[in-house]
Amino acid sequence: MSGPAIHALHGFLGSGKTTLARRLEAELPAMRFSSDEWMVALHGQDPPAADFAEYRSRIAGLMQLYWTRALALGLPVVLDEGLWTRRERGELRAQADALGVPLTIYALNTPEPLARERIRQRNAGPASLSIAENTYDLFRPRFEALEPDETHVSVF
Ligand SMILES: Nc1ncnc2c1ncn2[C@@H]1O[C@H](COP(=O)(O)OP(=O)(O)OP(=O)(O)O)[C@@H](O)[C@H]1O
Numbered sequence: 531m532s533g534p535a536i537h538a539l540h541g542f543l544g545s546g547k548t549t550l551a552r553r554l555e556a557e558l559p560a561m562r563f564s565s566d567e568w569m570v571a572l573h574g575q576d577p578p579a580a581d582f583a584e585y586r587s588r589i590a591g592l593m594q595l596y597w598t599r600a601l602a603l604g605l606p607v608v609l610d611e612g613l614w615t616r617r618e619r620g621e622l623r624a625q626a627d628a629l630g631v632p633l634t635i636y637a638l639n640t641p642e643p644l645a646r647e648r649i650r651q652r653n654a655g656p657a658s659l660s661i662a663e664n665t666y667d668l669f670r671p672r673f674e675a676l677e678p679d680e681t682h683v684s685v686f
């Protein structure tokens with residue numbers, strides 16, 4: 531066993547985070563926390579937009595209880611969030627430091643047309659959270675690319 535560690539992901543919509551998270555879950559092995567799966571299980575594939583932020587934040591709080599507990603029990607965890615903002619990444623780094631566990635951020639560099647196409651295909655399949663066509667453009671401005679001082683592992 532590899533001991534407690536946080537494996538986190540950085541990538542925009544459809545970049546392949548959940549796919550990589552599943553791979554890490556199996557290979558490390560680790561406990562994976564994918565908030566979209568909790569969302570679908572609790573609120574369905576297309577929760578009302580007006581409630582989405584509230585649902586997300588409740589799920590994040592609940593997941594944190596479990597992933598910090600898993601770390602305390604000595605298990606590696608995979609956090610399947612996009613870490614879109616520098617602030618979120620900084621907070622996670624501070625949290626890892628406070629817990630005394632190593633943090634690895636894997637950056638997914640999937641070209642935009644490929645990510646869009648993958649979302650289209652995934653939407654057509656069963657059981658995943660639905661991402662509307664315009665959501666990509668709507669949220670793109672919120673995505674802050676990694677800066678040179680942000681240590682990470684690049685994944686292609
Ligand atoms: N390396 C890959 N090769 C081929 N298909 C892939 C690869 N990675 C992901 N996909 C496919 O692309 C789609 C999107 O991938 P995935 O769900 O992992 O992205 P995501 O970053 O988790 O998306 P979201 O931001 O919506 O959570 C899925 O249908 C997945 O099967």
Ligand SMILES: [Mg+2]
Binds near residue numbers: 547548549566610
């Ligand atoms: Mg995902």
